[in-house]
Amino acid sequence: MTADEPIFSHTWDGRHVGISIFEIWDRIRTVTESPRKILEVGSFEGYSTSAMIRLFADRSPIEITCIDSWAGAILFDERVDPTHEARFDANVAIAVRKAENPVQLRKIKSDSFRAMASLIHEGESESFDWIYVDGSHEAKDVFLDAAGAFRLLKRGGILIFDDYLWNDPLAKGGHVNQTPKPAIDAFVKIFYDQLTVFAGAGLWQMYLRKN
Ligand SMILES: C[S@@+](CC[C@H](N)C(=O)[O-])C[C@H]1O[C@@H](n2cnc3c(N)ncnc32)[C@H](O)[C@@H]1O
Numbered sequence: 001m002t003a004d005e006p007i008f009s010h011t012w013d014g015r016h017v018g019i020s021i022f023e024i025w026d027r028i029r030t031v032t033e034s035p036r037k038i039l040e041v042g043s044f045e046g047y048s049t050s051a052m053i054r055l056f057a058d059r060s061p062i063e064i065t066c067i068d069s070w071a072g073a074i075l076f077d078e079r080v081d082p083t084h085e086a087r088f089d090a091n092v093a094i095a096v097r098k099a100e101n102p103v104q105l106r107k108i109k110s111d112s113f114r115a116m117a118s119l120i121h122e123g124e125s126e127s128f129d130w131i132y133v134d135g136s137h138e139a140k141d142v143f144l145d146a147a148g149a150f151r152l153l154k155r156g157g158i159l160i161f162d163d164y165l166w167n168d169p170l171a172k173g174g175h176v177n178q179t180p181k182p183a184i185d186a187f188v189k190i191f192y193d194q195l196t197v198f199a200g201a202g203l204w205q206m207y208l209r210k211n
Helices: 021-031 047-056 082-098 112-121 139-152 181-190
Strands: 037-041 062-068 103-109 128-133 153-161 195-197 206-210
Touching: 021 047, 021 153, 037 047, 037 112, 037 139, 047 062, 047 082, 047 103, 047 128, 062 082, 062 112, 082 103, 112 139, 128 139, 139 153, 139 181, 181 206
Parallel strands: 037 062, 037 128, 062 103, 128 153
Antiparallel strands: 153 206, 195 206
């Protein structure tokens, strides 16, 4: 292992369902211009961040904003701890260094809704080409993330929710509102006339375009 290789404790890359996240995202980006201004909600150790850097910096310089509280997630029995944030820093530094074009990376350590409200307040509404939401998996939080993301997304931009079909808490007797699906369904229903859903996309993710 060299200092130029990232280290991840978890990699949610779709291999378990036989499709690579790179292939799907590469296909999705063909419906729009390749994204240059990207927002990620939920960066953890930087696996998906690094994937987006590798994929999207292939054609042009990109800007990527990464929001994470690095303060805990219901996906894990253990809480997200400082080692995960340190790994994020190290892993994305490697991805930026290896990128084919310059990458401007902005890290925002914060609750996601607060961070998105600040971006809106600072005049970044409708400026992002691609937003990937993979933060809290509690429906109430996902609903707020969806609202913030919708405001920040450009017309024609892509909005992806990870774990649309994730349902682990249900098997453990949890409430459906401990999963993202009710929030994403409510959001899509309410904004149906300003969104296009890409049917048939894999990886349990929800792929949307803002009309
Ligand atoms: C499933 S992980 C993200 C995985 C990451 N996208 C990857 O591919 O490695 C979820 C992340 O969301 C963060 N998170 C959970 N709730 C949050 C909130 N309300 N605001 C900001 N970040 C949050 C957690 O700290 C955790 O790092």
